[in-house]
Amino acid sequence: MATIENRSRYIVAVKNKDALQRLFPYSELQRAKAYCAELRERGYKPRLDQLEDAYLVRIRQKGHKPQQFTVDSLAEAESAVARIEAERKTGLFRDYTKAHNVTFADLIRRYAEEEGPKHRGWETVEKYKCRGWLDDLAGNLAQRDAQRKAEIAATGKAVTARKAMRVPATGIEWMSKPFAQVETTDIEGYIRDRLDVVAPSTVDREIDVLSAICNVAVKVWKYHVADNPMNGVRRPKYFNERNRRLKSGEYQRLIDAAIEEDRLRSIELRAQALMADARGQAALRPTVYQKKGLIQDALAECRAQAEQDYEHVALYETWAHFQTMTAARRGESLNTTWDNVDLAARTVFLPMTKNGRPRKLALRAELVELLDALPRTDARVFPISEDALKKAWARICQRAGIDDLHIHDLRHEGISQAAETGQFSLVDLQAFSGHCDVRMLLRYAHLCTTKLAHRLDAAFATTKLKTETTQVHRGRRRVRAGQGLSVTEILADAPEAAQPKCAKLAPSTPAPTTSPAQGNNVIAFPGRRAAGAQAGGR
Template sequence: MATIENRSRFVVSVKNKDEYYREFPFTNRDAADEYCAWLETEKGYKAKLKQKEDSFFVRIRQTGYPLFQKTFKSLEDADTAIARIEAERKSGVFIDYTKAHNVTFEHLLKRYIEEEGPKHKGWEKSQKYKFKGWLADLEGQTTKGVKEKDGSDKPRQAVMRVPSSEIQWMRKPFTAIETEDIEGYIDERLEVVEPATVDREIDCLRAVFTVATKVWKYRLVENPMEAVRRPKYFNERDRRLKQDEHQRLLDSAFEEDKKRSVDLRVEELMALDREAAQHLPTKYKKKLLVKAALEQCRKVAEQNYIHIPLFETFVNFQIMTAARRGEALQLNWADVDFEKRSAYIAETKNGQPRSLPLRGDLVEQLKELPQCEGGVFPITAAHLRKAWDRILERAKITDLRIHDLRHEGISQVAETAKFSLIDLQKFSGHRDVRMLLRYAHLCTTHMAHKLDEAFSSEISVTVHRGRKRLKLAEVARISQAEASSSNVIPLFGKDAA
């Protein structure tokens, strides 16, 4: 059963008296009647009351179908919609778009944060902050730089990123969002961040659209994300270690290990002194004792510390295994098998576990590390980042990232000309072999040797105009054999009959 209700506003007007013009909500007819009565009794004017025709609410109830409710701008549009829906339901092709019309993208964003986001790998690390940042920008709760007040008692949150102002379309009905809305946001972001960052943000938006339309069944006539044009960029790095950079890197890592080993030894020696300082009556005496003990313990530690080659081993581990930084930091001793010379990585970037082959010299380096419970490299990503900066500064190396060591490792393996792209895929852990095409040129020599092996046993002949011809190398070989043979009678020359 379909019903149409006029929900347009009521209008009260007086001829030639625009100052008495008033509008009332469709739910407040009594107030409009009272105003008309007041104009007639108090002012002596004859008021005219009428209802506009720009808002018609349609409700369709039918057994076996969800409740349909939508507002149209004209009675003709409402009648057309009812006729179309009834015909589509009768033929079994009806698609309900009202569900998407009654929800905003902001609402879908909040639902995604609660239900879908936590299911994804990397959500807690980065994606969650991007989604919550959009919501904060919509509410005007963020500002670039120091904290400020926006007129209320609560200061706005200061953030390192630049807040976006081109996201008000997120408050539009889901069906009303257009491609131009999203591209306006993209153009604004390209002015303040790198194209690669914008590309990842587009992936986040696309994920919400995909889940909303395919999982939550918010139907759209046309998905605006399908026509969004991504920014073009090329950020593929090809940084290789040059000349003696590898040795300089190891030497600098050795110095960093020495500093860390001394600090660990100092903390061991300082344990009793710190405990004694806790019993002193004043902070001044505590600090004085700790300072004196620290100087003394450091002198002793520099003489009898045990060198732990943590960062030196880490550098070689990254190159020799081509592991990602996160894979190396999450590696536990329980997952390292020295007999099988392998290291098992349970969680990788692409979601598939893999085993890293360990070269013999790398196994010997790993055995020099303390094999306690927990991680092989017991440091955090933040600690590693700071140590890496110090290592590069000490080695006087610029523009080298930890991930570049992985690229170096894969390149070195490819340059040996003993491994195919499939072997490289197993070594690098790439899910798609196309990611390794950048190393294909390094495997050319290996392919040439394989071709020689494949065709070396075949007869070296060519075909020209239907006749087989020996290649020049074969001709020379046969000629040489004939010349050395005394039983061969020459067919051409002075002695030919």
């Protein structure tokens, strides 16, 4: 059973008096009638009508869930009822009303609660994006920025915490629309606005999150729409692939700088160990001034002593070699634990990688020696936080005089060096690098070309081209000088080319013989010699 109810607003109007016109919600019919009565008392002739821009459709049928949705016109309501009833009869019915009753912002909240935490990149990317959109949709960050600006203008200092490092997103009003009404143009408008304030790669990652939300909503939560709004979205084009290679001498300078970083770190660790007694004594001093003074004096003495008796730990040096020799990613190396290291087998097991698959790293002999020399005071092989590594890397590059070198460039350098040896196929390089798709390795294919040419020479060394052993002289092909070929060898190689004229000789004609005094490359023909002698006699 289907019912269609007009839920449009009421309008009270007076002819030629537009200033007296008023609109009332569907639920406030009594207020509209009261306003009409007031106008009549004032001597006007008001007219009360109901618009036709909102119709509530209710469909109740046994064996199906009740349907309730709002459309913009009576014709659209009747068409929807007819379509739903026809689809139910044929068994092709899809409930499109759910997508009309939930906003895109509601989908973001549900995704953040149910789906997002299941993903490996949730804590670092997706959570930040989802919370940012909801915060910007409410205008919270923009309000905090305005408040901070007013505080700086008034007192010269901002008191309100900004609580974010991002630029507020604009053009996201469409997220308040029902999911069924979100269009591709809405998302593309957001892309255009966002490109004015952030890099195209950042926008592309945000589109990835929006796409994931739409796909889950349609495929898992069954919010059916006529067309997924992500279909047809044109992503920003950009190229951020890095091909930074270490130049001549840079790797050694990098290692030398890492050794110096290890020296300073080892001295500081030794100094802090020597400071234990001084800190205990400082805690007994009555004033903060005395405590700080004691600690500063003791720290200077402990550092001077630490420079004499510190134990050098090659942590950053080993890490730099590890990144280059194994082509591991930063997170893979920092999360490597000693229980996954087998120095005897020269392997490191990675239970979780970027593509979600475990793999093993092969260790070169010199790297095994460096790892074996590291202390095992922590469960991790490289007990360094990401923030500490970033700061140390900046100091190492500055000390080495190297510009524009990222940590991830060491991975690219390691794969490139392996490719340049020519000893590995692309499949071998894929196992070495851990790429899930061999197409990601095509950027290294050109490094294998020179070695491939030499391998082709070796493979076809026994087969000489015709142009390598012969040459064309005055229209005839001749054997090149220096080939070391005798006529006997030539005739043995192509006997059919030397026999046709001999086959026409008479049976009584003696066969050609070779004079013992002549070399192997001279064949004597007695019959022709005799003929030549007679001609010479005449």
